[in-house]
Amino acid sequence: MARILLNDVRKSYAGNQVIHGITMDIPDGEFVVIVGPSGCGKSTLLRMVAGLEAITDGTIEIGGTVVNKLEPRQRDIAMVFQNYALYPHMSVRENMAYGLKIARMQASEIEARVQRAAKMLELEPFLDRKPRALSGGQRQRVAMGRALVREPAAFLLDEPLSNLDAKLRVQMRLQIKEMHLNTGQTTLYVTHDQVEAMTLADRLIVMNKGVAEQIATPLEVYQTPATEFVAGFIGSPAMNIFSVESRGYSAILPGGHVLPLPGIPHEGALRLGLRPEHLRPAAPGENAIPVELRSVERLGADAFGYGVIRGSDTAMTLRLPGTSQARRGDVVELVPDPAHLHFFDADTGARIAEA
Amino acid sequence: MRRTVFPHKLLPWLLVAPQLAITLIFFYWPAGQAFRQSMLKEDPFGLSSTFVGFANFRRVLSDPNYLNSLQVTVIFSALVAFFAMAIALFLAVQAEKIVRGKGFYRTMMIWPYAVAPAIAGMLWLFMFNPSFGTLARPLRAMGINWNPLLNSDHAMILIVAAATWKQISYNFLFFVAGLQAIPRSLLEAAAIDGASRRHSFWTITFPLLAPTTFFLLVVNTVYALFDTFGIIHAVTGGGPGKATETLVYKVYNDGFVNLIMGDSAAQSVILMVIVIALTAFQFRFIERRVHYG
Numbered sequence: 218m219a220r221i222l223l224n225d226v227r228k229s230y231a232g233n234q235v236i237h238g239i240t241m242d243i244p245d246g247e248f249v250v251i252v253g254p255s256g257c258g259k260s261t262l263l264r265m266v267a268g269l270e271a272i273t274d275g276t277i278e279i280g281g282t283v284v285n286k287l288e289p290r291q292r293d294i295a296m297v298f299q300n301y302a303l304y305p306h307m308s309v310r311e312n313m314a315y316g317l318k319i320a321r322m323q324a325s326e327i328e329a330r331v332q333r334a335a336k337m338l339e340l341e342p343f344l345d346r347k348p349r350a351l352s353g354g355q356r357q358r359v360a361m362g363r364a365l366v367r368e369p370a371a372f373l374l375d376e377p378l379s380n381l382d383a384k385l386r387v388q389m390r391l392q393i394k395e396m397h398l399n400t401g402q403t404t405l406y407v408t409h410d411q412v413e414a415m416t417l418a419d420r421l422i423v424m425n426k427g428v429a430e431q432i433a434t435p436l437e438v439y440q441t442p443a444t445e446f447v448a449g450f451i452g453s454p455a456m457n458i459f460s461v462e463s464r465g466y467s468a469i470l471p472g473g474h475v476l477p478l479p480g481i482p483h484e485g486a487l488r489l490g491l492r493p494e495h496l497r498p499a500a501p502g503e504n505a506i507p508v509e510l511r512s513v514e515r516l517g518a519d520a521f522g523y524g525v526i527r528g529s530d531t532a533m534t535l536r537l538p539g540t541s542q543a544r545r546g547d548v549v550e551l552v553p554d555p556a557h558l559h560f561f562d563a564d565t566g567a568r569i570a571e572a
Numbered sequence: 573m574r575r576t577v578f579p580h581k582l583l584p585w586l587l588v589a590p591q592l593a594i595t596l597i598f599f600y601w602p603a604g605q606a607f608r609q610s611m612l613k614e615d616p617f618g619l620s621s622t623f624v625g626f627a628n629f630r631r632v633l634s635d636p637n638y639l640n641s642l643q644v645t646v647i648f649s650a651l652v653a654f655f656a657m658a659i660a661l662f663l664a665v666q667a668e669k670i671v672r673g674k675g676f677y678r679t680m681m682i683w684p685y686a687v688a689p690a691i692a693g694m695l696w697l698f699m700f701n702p703s704f705g706t707l708a709r710p711l712r713a714m715g716i717n718w719n720p721l722l723n724s725d726h727a728m729i730l731i732v733a734a735a736t737w738k739q740i741s742y743n744f745l746f747f748v749a750g751l752q753a754i755p756r757s758l759l760e761a762a763a764i765d766g767a768s769r770r771h772s773f774w775t776i777t778f779p780l781l782a783p784t785t786f787f788l789l790v791v792n793t794v795y796a797l798f799d800t801f802g803i804i805h806a807v808t809g810g811g812p813g814k815a816t817e818t819l820v821y822k823v824y825n826d827g828f829v830n831l832i833m834g835d836s837a838a839q840s841v842i843l844m845v846i847v848i849a850l851t852a853f854q855f856r857f858i859e860r861r862v863h864y865g
Contacts, residue, residue, distance in 0.1 A: 316766050
């Protein structure tokens with residue numbers, strides 16, 4: 218159990234800065250997900266907390282102790298690796314007991330903890346097997362178990378589900394959530410999968426190119442993305458973002474269409490973000506965005522239409538009802554929900570509050 | 573495993589023929605010759621030979637010189653195999669830690685392997701010859717009465733050192749490759765689990781290196797038994813007395829110096845049996861403990 222404090226944490230490799238000063242206060246028991254595209258520095262940040270990467274600048278505190286100079290073993294953390302990193306020459310039991318033996322725990326206590334974890338993760342029948350005799354999902358659970366038995370101050374998970382198939386991933390996601398509710402341990406979780414990020418996190422760090430673009434709850438990130446990057450990254454299908462020209466109470470869209478937009482900030486060039494789920498079909502005679510469909514994907518409950526704003530090559534994605542008869546070549550007239558308009562600065566990408 | 577089906581019977585035989593020919597000509601044929609020779613007794617001028625059955629074997633096995641040679645071989649081989657592997661492993665682990673100049677360090681480490689055994693022997697002789705050795709003088713200055721020409725222990729130390737030095741490169745190469753095959757994340761996981769570097773070496777790295785170590789154990793044993801002939805020949809010539817006369821060296825000595833062909837052949841047959849038995853033993857009993865990834 219511990220609070221984790223990141224204070225202007227930076228990382229450089231040979232003078233090349235890859236993490237640009239991240240500050241965050243993670244209270245005890247919080248589940249924080251670090252999410253971002255590959256190469257954004259999210260794993261590096263986690264490995265700095267773990268002590269596997271040196272911290273170039275700034276401080277990291279775990280449970281009130283600055284750990285910058287401490288070895289991983291002195292930080293009282295447990296980590297689950299993307300490839301699980303199970304010791305191949307040890308049985309499941311030995312894998313889980315490894316850290317406890319090093320801590321010179323009593324054999325009876327070790328056995329009790331291993332049994333408890335094995336029961337929780339449904340690994341009891343496999344305790345005497347070697348990792349290579351296990352399926353991917355079972356290996357993943359062993360990796361979780363090895364972290365669990367340690368009862369560390371903080372849990373670090375580095376893309377723990379990315380090697381699993383889709384169905385198992387959903388199962389394990391729920392299991393991880395439940396585990397966190399049971400143990401209440403401070404958890405840092407790295408993923409590139411926004412569904413994992415949205416469902417697991419108490420709070421998210423959305424990272425891009427070594428910068429924390431936004432640190433907020435999943436709902437805040439979805440509803441009020443702080444930057445254009447966050448807006449485009451979180452949400453599926455992705456938000457439609459395009460350049461518009463502001464004219465007081467209306468905007469000129471690509472293709473020259475004029476759309477009245479209440480609350481549009483100022484005059485001039487802007488970036489407008491509209492989520493596919495926040496567009497509705499226009500009533501007759503209403504000012505709308507005409508979208509020419511290029512293809513339609515039917516998923517059963519919903520259908521997603523992909524097209525362009527008529528008269529331009531600006532791509533638009535829209536959500537249609539599952540029963541929609543829309544086909545390639547159709548033009549759909551859409552009106553954005555005024556409660557869900559996102560404006561971003563054309564140069565910096567920063568969010569602009571509505572006027 | 574995928575099975576390949578050949579259209580007719582001749583082709584597969586043709587494909588393995590070169591390998592078979594090499595094995596037959598360079599192994600089975602000489603081995604057969606040695607076996608035949610070991611049953612024969614030759615007259616002093618090499619003009620005629622008589623079949624004597626196992627008489628050569630009986631004489632060799634009851635010869636105290638042969639038993640001494642066996643003892644020398646056991647000591648020599650065990651020391652060479654152990655030190656060559658231990659030192660190579662140590663150096664390989666150190667090489668892994670180097671950040672800059674890794675390639676240079678590795679290349680330097682591999683050079684001794686390119687030196688011919690006899691030349692390696694001469695090198696060590698020049699360094700440690702009691703009268704003109706570059707390093708023999710400092711040793712004497714330190715109060716050590718260094719004389720491998722008279723002291724059999726010194727002679728043994730010298731050939732063990734030379735033979736070990738020569739083999740370290742080879743072992744180093746394999747240990748470096750073996751270490752690289754161990755995923756970094758395993759050692760990171762161990763570090764997070766609380767293992768010190770030393771502890772994770774002995775509980776993670778070393779067990780995972782077992783396939784490499786086992787392979788090298790077999791190779792080094794065979795190396796120490798056979799391939800060290802050149803070194804011994806150049807450095808001590810089996811002396812002083814017969815203190816460094818290994819089995820292979822005695823085969824050569826009895827056959828080509830003393831010209832007792834029957835004895836020499838019998839010895840080489842025994843040697844062959846020993847090596848086969850030893851390798852079989854290693855595979856049967858040690859390999860069981862090896863975990864292949």
